[in-house]
Amino acid sequence: MIRFDNVSKSYPKQNRPALRDVSLEVEKGEFVFLVGSSGSGKSTFLRLLLREERASQGQVHVLGKDLARLSNWKVPHMRRQLGTVFQDFRLLPNKTVAQNVAFAQEVIGKPRGEIRKAVPQVLDLVGLGGKEDRMPGELSGGEQQRVAIARAFVNRPMLLIADEPTGNLDPQTSVGIMKLLDRINRTGTTVVMATHDQNIVDQMRKRVIELEKGRLVRDQARGVYGYQH
Amino acid sequence: MRAQFVLSEIGVGLRRNLTMTFAVIVSVALSLALFGGALLMREQVSTMKDYWYDKVNVSIYLCNKADAATAGKCPKGAVTGQQKEQIQADLEKMDIVETVHYETSDEAYKHYKEQYGDTALASVVTPDQMPSSFRVKLKDPEKYQVVATAFAGRDGVESVQDQRNILQNLFDLMNGMNIAALGVMGLMLVIALMLIVNTVRVSAFSRRRETGIMRLVGASSFYIQMPFIMEAAFAGLLGGGVACVLLLVGRYFLIDHGIALADKVQLIQFIGWDAVFAKLPLVIAIGLLMPALAALVALRKYLKV
Numbered sequence: 226m227i228r229f230d231n232v233s234k235s236y237p238k239q240n241r242p243a244l245r246d247v248s249l250e251v252e253k254g255e256f257v258f259l260v261g262s263s264g265s266g267k268s269t270f271l272r273l274l275l276r277e278e279r280a281s282q283g284q285v286h287v288l289g290k291d292l293a294r295l296s297n298w299k300v301p302h303m304r305r306q307l308g309t310v311f312q313d314f315r316l317l318p319n320k321t322v323a324q325n326v327a328f329a330q331e332v333i334g335k336p337r338g339e340i341r342k343a344v345p346q347v348l349d350l351v352g353l354g355g356k357e358d359r360m361p362g363e364l365s366g367g368e369q370q371r372v373a374i375a376r377a378f379v380n381r382p383m384l385l386i387a388d389e390p391t392g393n394l395d396p397q398t399s400v401g402i403m404k405l406l407d408r409i410n411r412t413g414t415t416v417v418m419a420t421h422d423q424n425i426v427d428q429m430r431k432r433v434i435e436l437e438k439g440r441l442v443r444d445q446a447r448g449v450y451g452y453q454h
Numbered sequence: 455m456r457a458q459f460v461l462s463e464i465g466v467g468l469r470r471n472l473t474m475t476f477a478v479i480v481s482v483a484l485s486l487a488l489f490g491g492a493l494l495m496r497e498q499v500s501t502m503k504d505y506w507y508d509k510v511n512v513s514i515y516l517c518n519k520a521d522a523a524t525a526g527k528c529p530k531g532a533v534t535g536q537q538k539e540q541i542q543a544d545l546e547k548m549d550i551v552e553t554v555h556y557e558t559s560d561e562a563y564k565h566y567k568e569q570y571g572d573t574a575l576a577s578v579v580t581p582d583q584m585p586s587s588f589r590v591k592l593k594d595p596e597k598y599q600v601v602a603t604a605f606a607g608r609d610g611v612e613s614v615q616d617q618r619n620i621l622q623n624l625f626d627l628m629n630g631m632n633i634a635a636l637g638v639m640g641l642m643l644v645i646a647l648m649l650i651v652n653t654v655r656v657s658a659f660s661r662r663r664e665t666g667i668m669r670l671v672g673a674s675s676f677y678i679q680m681p682f683i684m685e686a687a688f689a690g691l692l693g694g695g696v697a698c699v700l701l702l703v704g705r706y707f708l709i710d711h712g713i714a715l716a717d718k719v720q721l722i723q724f725i726g727w728d729a730v731f732a733k734l735p736l737v738i739a740i741g742l743l744m745p746a747l748a749a750l751v752a753l754r755k756y757l758k759v
Binding site: 275302307376 | 675
């Protein structure tokens with residue numbers, strides 16, 4: 226599903242590389258936490274997965290494709306097999322819940338009939354059945370994140386990438402979101418989640434990958450958040 | 455479905471940015487109207503050239519008795535019958551000459567009288583004072599110089615005159631106006647393009663949430679850029695339409711009505727409606743494509759895809 230071979234990434238005008246010689250593999254269906262303090266390279270790691278950036282050295286394989294050799298015009302097709310969720314939800318404030326989810330299908334040219342069927346289905350899955358016509362501003366943070374997850378999942382991606390999805394939520398709401406992500410994981414979707422949330426990582430007991438100053442310092446099956454972080 | 459989605463996005467984009475869209479339409483309209491006007495002016499000059507060059511001759515004026523007495527141009531005296539015949543024979547031998555017409559002093563006097571009538575000047579002129587001349591029509595009016603070098607300074611020839619010189623000033627003036635129009639057009643075009651680039655930038659900024667999400671869910675770059683390009687093309691199309699109307703109204707008022715040049719200047723043959731209509735598709739096409747292209751270039755800079 227994901228393979229990093231000796232991947233380094235440095236940005237221009239920065240002496241220290243954001244990632245240094247990272248090698249790892251994530252199998253299909255895994256649930257992986259990506260932990261590390263700010264500036265440890267988590268965001269860069271996720272950006273490489275989405276091919277927002279290209280590796281400076283080494284190879285990144287996602288869904289069996291070498292991203293360095295993927296031509297620009299093929300990138301959109303690759304991204305259709307990925308779902309992304311962010312800390313700040315990134316919903317369109319002037320569209321309803323259902324329209325926000327449908328947007329992800331409209332812009333890749335899905336037929337209307339398919340959209341009409343898929344949107345209520347996925348909204349039921351994330352527990353927002355009956356709130357189709359609400360505006361994002363009328364929803365709680367947790368509900369907004371569920372809309373974002375529905376949008377990320379409506380195209381049935383192989384891989385779900387979540388960048389601190391619980392960062393803006395209280396602990397109780399976070400637990401609900403984690404249960405949802407776990408359920409999505411059980412449908413066979415691989416989940417990679419960057420997080421600072423110690424409780425969640427400790428509770429879930431999933432694989433933990435820790436980055437520190439761009440280096441991979443820990444890769445632990447059924448791990449915990451860490452000691453001094 | 456796709457088309458409907460794209461259309462609604464364009465509508466939203468144009469309304470959000472109404473003043474800028476209006477500015478784009480006006481500047482595109484003005485630059486294209488000037489462009490079309492310059493094209494028509496050029497066509498006008500060329501029809502006038504065709505019309506007039508057909509009528510004008512190279513004139514070889516022969517020395518008469520009066521010239522011999524006064525000016526230094528005819529030191530050998532008035533033209534003799536033999537010289538006259540020789541000139542005519544030489545002219546007819548030249549390949550570039552189409553016809554040669556001999557105008558006697560009496561005929562010249564008659565034409566002069568017709569032109570100036572009973573003015574004081576006309577009454578003192580006598581047939582003797584009018585030079586006889588050969589009116590030479592050339593196959594290619596541009597070859598005037600060949601005739602001039604062959605006959606100027608020859609015994610019995612007073613001067614060789616190309617009547618085109620008189621028209622040339624007029625054509626130069628019209629060409630000058632043409633260049634000025636093209637210059638203003640260029641300026642307006644630059645303004646139009648800068649406005650389009652700016653419109654696209656503002657539009658890309660205000661839609662950055664949408665485009666960001668589109669990128670993440672894997673919309674093709676074509677799909678993401680489409681609404682921006684269509685917005686610019688639509689505004690450009692409206693501008694092109696306005697330019698067409700300006701051209702038609704312009705011809706109507708300048709030539710047929712209003713200023714009505716056709717009535718006032720009857721010597722000139724003006725371009726017809728067909729010439730104006732022939733330019734409209736080009737104006738529309740440029741109005742459509744140029745802003746779209748400008749938008750595409752602007753998107754490369756302001757929209758990450």
